[in-house]
Amino acid sequence: MLVSERVIRENRVPSSPPSAAGVPRLVQSPSAAKVYIMTSLPITTTPYPPVAPVAPVAEKKSGALSAVSNNALASALKDTYSAFQARREALGLTNPGTVENVAKEVQRDVFLNNLSFSGLRADLTKAFSVSPLFQVSHAFSQGSQQIPPYAFLALYGTNKIFCQGNLDSDLSLSARFNYRWTPRWVTKTTTQIQAASMAGPGGAQFSFENDYVGNDFTAQVKAMNPSILDGPLTGIFIGSYLQSITPRLALGLEAVYQRPAAQLGPEAMISYAAKYKGEDWIASAQLMPSGGVQGSYWRRLSAQLETGVDLNLQFAGNPMMGGMRKEGVATLGAKYDFRASSFRAQVDTAGKLGVLLEKRIVPMVQITFAGELDHVKNAAKVGLAVSIEAAEEEVMAQQESAMAAGPVTPPF
Structure with missing residues (x-):
């Protein structure tokens, strides 16, 4: 492909060398702050690795049991039971034996x-x-x-x-x-x-x-x-x-x-x-x-x-x-x-x-x-x-x- 240059406001400036990647770039002219040169260079495409397909996320079906366990009352009961168990373990209680062998x-x-x-x-x-x-x-x-x-x-x-x-x-x-x-x-x-x-x-x-x-x-x-x-x-x-x-x-x-x-x-x-x-x-x-x-x-x-x-x-x-x-x-x-x-x-x-x-x-x-x-x-x-x-x-x-x-x- 031929290289074509278009000079804005009729000011010619030498183009800067192409980048290492070979992609188009904008170059600011040293003589004018508002003069830019846009060059068209050959572009080489790099193949990307194939992307694995993402499996769709299945939505969780809320059944009767989940409706019973996932609510405010069940959460309050769980928190109360956890606090009770923590206090129970903090007491340092031991096994008392059986009623049959109490004596x-x-x-x-x-x-x-x-x-x-x-x-x-x-x-x-x-x-x-x-x-x-x-x-x-x-x-x-x-x-x-x-x-x-x-x-x-x-x-x-x-x-x-x-x-x-x-x-x-x-x-x-x-x-x-x-x-x-x-x-x-x-x-x-x-x-x-x-x-x-x-x-x-x-x-x-x-x-x-x-x-x-x-x-x-x-x-x-x-x-x-x-x-x-x-x-x-x-x-x-x-x-x-x-x-x-x-x-x-x-x-x-x-x-x-x-x-x-x-x-x-x-x-x-x-x-x-x-x-x-x-x-x-x-x-x-x-x-x-x-x-x-x-x-x-x-x-x-x-x-x-x-x-x-x-x-x-x-x-x-x-x-x-x-x-x-x-x-x-x-x-x-x-x-x-x-x-x-x-x-x-x-x-x-x-x-x-x-x-x-x-x-x-x-x-x-x-x-x-x-x-x-x-x-x-x-x-x-x-x-x-x-x-x-x-x-x-x-x-x-x-x-x-x-x-x-x-x-x-x-x-x-």
Whole structure:
């Protein structure tokens, strides 16, 4: 293309050289401030990279749920809940346990409940593994009417599941299976099949339980022998909730709905529980549906000695006599831990005195002595048990390594 120049106001000026890009440019004349020269130069086009097509943005469809959640009222509720949770976490509340075990420190740690026995017992336990936990046990008994002559027990546990089965010489079977869905949610199932004997016709029982353990509360739902085969829903259903109000005080309740058979009407009951924790003592109280009151007090006197007091008061009307029945039992117990043994003793106002001594002779052998004296009935019971635990060297080494890395905690 030829280069053409047009001079404005007839003043010729030499054109400036083309730019590096080869595009037209305006040049100001040095002789006149208002004289400009416009040159036409060849233009070279540079190809641009292709532009990717932009996908159209789909509009969000507002459904019924979004209309409910995206409004002023829902936003206010969310802000209120967030502020409540922030204040709740700032209190530093801890988990208070369950309503069922609100007096655990007294009933299970100090008293002889579920520990006292009579006659002779021998327990042989063999551990095959520690992680996962697997062991079997053989129990022999003589001279006791509550304990069968022989029982076989096997258990298996990991961090998520726990299985236990027990079969005795009376052909009675009991099994447990627990599963931990999350670190806070555990499902527990229990099955018991009782064979017919001289003591009774036998029967079967099944229970299903769900426990949710929060930072400052525990919720439980339990069903025993639920069934709809007879028409209406039958069984026993229990729901409980225990909440920490302050770092020391916890309040809760337990609701029971039961209908043993379709021919019988349903019944509902509610009980209330409270627990207060001090520096070295714990007090708890329960208000029963029948009008009874149960209070417990636990205190640690030293590093080895702990004591507990339990008071059970019953206030119920007598339908035959037409008056109010008032009964009460107070129990005092103590537990002392020695270096290789522990001693428990308790006495109540009903005239019963009980003791339990557990002595570990060697790391694998333990001897237990139990005694109970009833002054009112003029009766006495004595029990002696020997427990032997066996494990191979490989299992012992596995146990030491597991303790160093963190033991297995099955959902018991």
